[in-house]
Amino acid sequence: MFIVMKAGAGESEINLVSERIQQLGFHAEILDNGNRTSFEIINSIGSSDASLFENLAGVAEIVRVAKPYKLVSNFARSEKTIIKIGDSEIGGEELTIIGGVCAVENEEQVFSVAGTVKKSGAKFFRGGAFKPRTSPYAFQGLGEKGLKILAEVRARFDLHIVSEALDNEQIDLVEKYADVIQIGTRNMQNFSLLKRAGKSKLPVLLKRGMSATLEEFLLAAEYVMAEGNENVILCERGIRTFTDHSRNTLDLSIVPAIQKVSHLPIIVDPSHGTGKNYLVAPMARASVAAGADGLLIEIHPQPEKALSDGTQALLPEQYLVLVEQMRAIHQVLLPTRITEALS
């Protein structure tokens, strides 16, 4: 709910509204566009709240937000969120490429893929040290040892590190060694994990739950933002459908659909979204054409020996060709992206 003050409202009228908000136990953010002041009540509970404010002096109108999400919405922030990580940005004009391995297996595998990622000009390296595996008997990741290898990649290759945390304790560790915390599809509605990520100083890469609607996806991001962390990167990674020619169905229409209602950057993961090597490049190119802010892509020097997700891993040379193609498509679309961002 927004309390919009009249353009000429005086300080005493603004203070009165502010005091009433506090007395009622609400939490508000003050928005000042230079012309008029508005209050955004973060924890308002319903339409009856409006009557508590509408008759106060200086109040122009009460705007109720029909959508259940607020902070993630274009209504709360009209400019696109650009997340700064070191000298890199996510959500700006540049196409973000996050290349890397599914699981950190050993130094040799990770360093060779990091060399490829660096060569492609990408600024981000992904690698899982904690793996959410369907079977408890499958490789679960190297844990902290894997994170140390990733920290070594950061130091040697000057790449920003993205790594997944499955629980609150793992967030402590990921914070120690990485630059972006990944929350995977299976944890998109792990609300205590989302709240913990919301308290982190690191950006959060939030993957869409495999059966989540757009609204559920945005509400998960809202959990993170409501705790104070504004740096959320959304990631489409495919949803479960009846289709069996691919591991998941990559739902590319969610890219423009999210951009219509939210200021948050959205990237696409065609690796998990398709699960098949031959489908990754076409869908990666289509993701850029659909307006994605970036891509997350898994690579393996010997996919047949991979400890996880070998069937979807690109060979280093396939990845390098793909990056060139994606950049070319992105370049063609750049003028449109800039015009849309300004409108």
Ligand code: PEP
């Ligand atoms: C991953 O990125 O390695 C991963 C497990 O992805 P998802 O959560 O999308 O399955």
Ligand code: MN
């Ligand atoms: Mn994987």
